[in-house]
Every structure is written in C-alpha cells, then in structure tokens.
Amino acid sequence: MVSGLWRAIxxxxxxxxxxxxxxxGVLSGLLAMGLGAIxxxxxxxxxxxxxxxxxxxxxxxxxxxxxxxxxxxxKGVKAPTAPFTAAQVAAGFRDYDASCAAxxxxxxxxxxxxxxxxxxxxxYLEDAARRWRPEELYWIxxxxxxxxxxxxxxxxxxxxxxxxLVAFLKALPDITTxxxxxxxxxxxxxxxxxxxxxxxxxxxxxxxxxxxPETGG
Amino acid sequence: xxxxRRQDRSTHVIPLLGALAIASxxxxxxxxQRPVEPKWANFGGDPARGAVLIGRASCGACHxxxxxxxxxxxxxxxLGTFAHRTMIAGVLPNxxxxxxxxLRHPQAVVPGNAMPDVGLSDAxxxxxxxxxxxxx
Numbered sequence: 001m002v003s004g005l006w007r008a009i010x011x012x013x014x015x016x017x018x019x020x021x022x023x024x025g026v027l028s029g030l031l032a033m034g035l036g037a038i039x040x041x042x043x044x045x046x047x048x049x050x051x052x053x054x055x056x057x058x059x060x061x062x063x064x065x066x067x068x069x070x071x072x073x074x075k076g077v078k079a080p081t082a083p084f085t086a087a088q089v090a091a092g093f094r095d096y097d098a099s100c101a102a103x104x105x106x107x108x109x110x111x112x113x114x115x116x117x118x119x120x121x122x123x124y125l126e127d128a129a130r131r132w133r134p135e136e137l138y139w140i141x142x143x144x145x146x147x148x149x150x151x152x153x154x155x156x157x158x159x160x161x162x163x164x165l166v167a168f169l170k171a172l173p174d175i176t177t178x179x180x181x182x183x184x185x186x187x188x189x190x191x192x193x194x195x196x197x198x199x200x201x202x203x204x205x206x207x208x209x210x211x212x213p214e215t216g217g
Numbered sequence: 218x219x220x221x222r223r224q225d226r227s228t229h230v231i232p233l234l235g236a237l238a239i240a241s242x243x244x245x246x247x248x249x250q251r252p253v254e255p256k257w258a259n260f261g262g263d264p265a266r267g268a269v270l271i272g273r274a275s276c277g278a279c280h281x282x283x284x285x286x287x288x289x290x291x292x293x294x295x296l297g298t299f300a301h302r303t304m305i306a307g308v309l310p311n312x313x314x315x316x317x318x319x320l321r322h323p324q325a326v327v328p329g330n331a332m333p334d335v336g337l338s339d340a341x342x343x344x345x346x347x348x349x350x351x352x353x
Contacts, residue, residue, distance in 0.1 A: 053272050059286040105275075108324060110333035116273045123278035126292040126331060177329045 050119040059120070066145060070136050073143075077135035084167035092168025094187050095161060099153075100125075101194060108177030110194050120148055129170045137166045260313045260347065262340075267348030274335050276345075283352055292331060299349040306330065316349065317342040 012018050040046055054062065097106070103122040105111040115122055128137060142162045144152030154162060175183070184191050268285060271277065277288025281295035294302075302311050306327050309315040320342040323332040337345070 053269060054286075056286055063287055105333055107331045108329060108333050110335045111275070113336060116275075116335070121273055121275045123275050124290075124292070126279055127290055130291065177324075177331060 050117060053119060070139055074136040074139035077138055079134045080163060084170060088164045088167035089171045092164035093183050095165055096168050097184060097187065097189050105194065106180050107175055109180060112194055118149055125169060126172060129173055134166050134170060137169050138162055141165050262343030262347030264348040264351040267344035270341050270345050271348060296349055297352055299352060313346055316346045320345055
C-alpha cells in the first residue's frame with residue numbers, strides 16, 4: 001500500500017507532462033482567485049457599511065484572527081512584576097472614564113449612543129480581565145485593533161499610562177456600578193456621563209417614566 | 218482470547234443500554250417540559266431584528282447566547298434558555314411585559330446592578346425579547 005503510494009508519487013514527479021499539467025492547474029487557480037478578488041473589490045461587492053452586520057463567517061474569521069494575533073504578539077510583552085497599586089487603578093480609571101467609556105461603557109454605565117452604530121461594536125469590558133492576560137490587554141490598548149476603530153493608545157500614552165489602564169481593567173470585575181459612580185465623584189468627573197440621551201442609545205425614543213411592571217403570569 | 222473479549226462486551230452492554238435509556242428519558246423529558254410558545258405568541262417583536270439589535274448593543278460581551286457571534290460573556294447569566302427562566306434579575310416574574318420593562322429600565326428594577334440602561338425603544342426591546350424567547 002505504502003510502496004504503491006510512493007510509486008505513484010515517483011511517477012508523478014518524474015513525468016514532465018503531469019508536472020506541467022499540475023503547474024497549469026495551480027496557475028489557473030491563482031488567476032481565478034485574483035480575478036475573483038478584483039471583481040469583488042472593483043465591483044463594490046463587499047458591503048463596507050457599518051449599518052449592516054458582518055456575515056457570520058466574516059465575523060468569526062475576523063474575530064478569531066484578532067484574538068490569535070494578540071495572543072501571539074503579546075508573548076514578548078513583559079508585565080511589571082509588582083502587583084498593580086490602588087494609585088495605578090485610580091489613574092487608569094480617570095483615563096478610562098475620559099477616553100474609553102464612551103465606546104466601552106462601564107458597570108451599569110451605558111456607552112455613548114453612537115457606539116451602537118459601530119461595526120464591529122465595541123464590547124463592554126467587565127470581564128476583559130478574564131478573557132485576556134495583562135500582557136495581552138497592554139498589547140491591545142497600546143497597539144489598537146485594525147478595522148475596528150480601536151486606536152493605538154500607545155501613540156499618545158506613555159508606557160506607565162498604558163499599564164495604569166491595564167491595572168484598571170484588571171480591577172474592573174470587582175468594581176460595582178456604585179463604586180464606579182463614587183470613583184467619578186472622587187475624580188471630579190460628571191456622574192451622568194453617557195446616560196441615555198434624548199434620542200436613545202440605539203436610536204429609540206427616550207423612555208417615558210417607567211410603568212409599573214407586571215406582577216405575574 | 219476471543220471468548221474473553223465476548224464476555225467483556227456483554228458485561229458492558231447492560232450499563233451502556235441503561236445509560237442510553239436514562240439519556241433518552243432525560244432528553245424526552247426536556248422536550249415535554251417546553252411550554253414556550255404561548256408565552257410570547259402574538260406578543261409582537263421580530264427575532265431576526267432582535268438578533269441584529271443584540272449584536273449592536275453588545276449584549277454578548279456580558280451574556281452567553283446561542284446564535285450570536287462572540288456572545289460568550291460571563292458577567293451576567295447565560296441567556297440560551299431564557300424562555301425557561303422563572304425570574305428576571307431575580308425580582309420580576311418572567312413575562313414578556315416584564316422582560317421588555319427590564320430590558321429598557323434595568324437600573325430602575327435593580328438600582329446599581331451591572332446592566333446599563335442602553336436607551337432601547339419599546340419596539341427594540343420587543344424585538345430582543347422575541348429573540349430571547351425564541352432561543353432553544
């Protein structure tokens with residue numbers, strides 16, 4: 001069986017006619033792919049609007065590519081050996097609340113209304129610390145994410161400031177809505193930032209004073 | 218050798234059959250205990266529109282859900298079998314009206330909980346509720 005396979009391979013490799021056919025096949029395959037790409041790109045077939053969601057296949061491929069890209073590239077990052085301090089968390093909070101909360105929200109804190117209009121939509125980060133190691137969070141925050149509107153904050157933040165943000169993200173699972181609002185007050189930041197605006201965060205009308213909920217059945 | 222093996226097999230068949238019977242019984246019970254339809258029939262709301270809204274509102278960052286790409290958050294409860302849930306947020310009976318109310322005003326129901334008021338309209342909340350009740 002195995003020797004038969006070897007013989008077939010040997011026959012293939014030593015036959016100029018078969019090799020030529022194979023190369024012709026590969027070449028025409030590549031040409032077809034190139035032509036297909038040109039048709040899709042030049043023909044405007046890819047729907048680049050943010051108002052339509054990615055197809056499930058594209059979403060899965062892009063999301064997985066992003067996760068793997070971070071996991072592989074963050075391997076070289078060296079996290080500080082000392083545990084994060086309360087001062088780092090507080091400094092990280094100030095930066096997060098000013099620069100990140102509009103897109104990512106907070107515990108019980110909605111994102112800005114327009115964040116729902118982004119594709120992919122920026123996630124809430126309550127459990128980012130469970131999904132990523134500190135080195136990976138540092139990498140994502142510092143380097144940003146292509147085609148998601150996530151900026152590379154390393155362009156405008158120092159290394160220490162990036163680690164402050166990581167310290168805050170690591171602390172976030174333990175921060176309640178009440179804690180977060182208290183931190184806002186302590187930092188002198190507006191308490192009601194990102195409260196649902198008149199238009200509604202997802203384009204809906206602002207809710208009227210809530211009716212009493214049903215009690216049963 | 219062969220007779221040994223045959224004996225081995227026969228001793229394995231009975232527990233295997235038993236396990237199969239239990240598994241199928243459990244599955245059948247699961248099928249029987251699904252009085253889902255009446256709850257949201259004629260309730261309005263479009264599950265397909267709901268799925269898009271769930272993606273837009275980033276619900277999946279905190280909740281595990283079936284059929285929504287990347288919805289694997291573990292901040293709040295998983296919502297894959299929400300139609301069978303008895304209480305919403307532990308305080309409201311799981312009725313369509315209560316679900317819409319909760320989706321629109323989570324901070325009014327449980328002040329200080331981690332789910333934000335994202336400003337859903339009544340129609341949007343109905344679409345999302347329809348999706349949650351349609352999940353199996």
